[in-house]
Amino acid sequence: MTTILVGTDASSAADLAVEQAARLAAERDGDLLVLYVRDERDARAVVDPKRAPDPGGYLDGIGRRFPAIRIRTRVEPGEPADRICAVAEEEEADTIVIGNRGAHGSWWRVKESVPNLVLRHAPCSVYVVDTRVAQ
Numbered sequence: 471m472t473t474i475l476v477g478t479d480a481s482s483a484a485d486l487a488v489e490q491a492a493r494l495a496a497e498r499d500g501d502l503l504v505l506y507v508r509d510e511r512d513a514r515a516v517v518d519p520k521r522a523p524d525p526g527g528y529l530d531g532i533g534r535r536f537p538a539i540r541i542r543t544r545v546e547p548g549e550p551a552d553r554i555c556a557v558a559e560e561e562e563a564d565t566i567v568i569g570n571r572g573a574h575g576s577w578w579r580v581k582e583s584v585p586n587l588v589l590r591h592a593p594c595s596v597y598v599v600d601t602r603v604a605q
Contacts, residue, residue, distance in 0.1 A: 475503045475563040477554045477588070480528040483601035485570040490599045491567035492536045500564070501540045504532050505557055525555040551587035559593040566592050569601035 476491035478484040488504060495502040506525040529543040546553045558566050570585050589596050 472489040472498070472544045473503060473546055473561060473563045474498075475505055475554070475558050475561060476567040476568060476583070477505050477507065477550065478528070479509075479550070479571075480506060480525050481571070481604075483604040484569050485569050486601045486604055487569035488532070488595070492541075493541055494504060494565070494597070495539045496536070501542070502536070503555065503557075503561055503563065504529060504543045505543065505554060506543070506545045507553040508545060509550055526529050551584045551591065554588050555591045555593060556586075563594050565595045567597045567599060569599050571601050585591075594598050 474491050474495050476488050478488050491502055491504075495498065506529060508525065511534060525545055528583060533541050544557065554566060554568065556562075566588060568585050568588050585598055590594070590599070
């Protein structure tokens with residue numbers, strides 16, 4: 471693995487996936503690409519802008535948290551699963567790391583969750599991190 475892409479929404483659950491991706495990158499002397507997808511459908515920004523996540527602040531802190539790893543960050547607009555897969559293909563990522571947040575509940579909800587969509591459409595291997603402890 472030389473390029474590991476991790477998708478994050480800057481939540482504590484997604485941060486567990488970022489930590490695992492950083493561990494993989496360190497173990498394999500790989501590059502880590504941390505991707506935040508700004509979902510235009512995210513109601514938090516419409517209903518209460520103060521509650522919207524601060525991806526800029528979160529992404530700025532990633533390099534300080536993992537100084538021994540080569541890290542790049544990106545912010546992309548769009549639908550999260552679609553953008554994660556597209557960026558992985560564009561960047562020729564070897565592995566996508568993603569949390570399983572949203573992959574619980576009824577079959578119909580899980581079927582269209584971001585983790586499940588990434589698993590079905592990824593151009594590379596996918597490592598799913600169990601993030602239930604943070605939810």
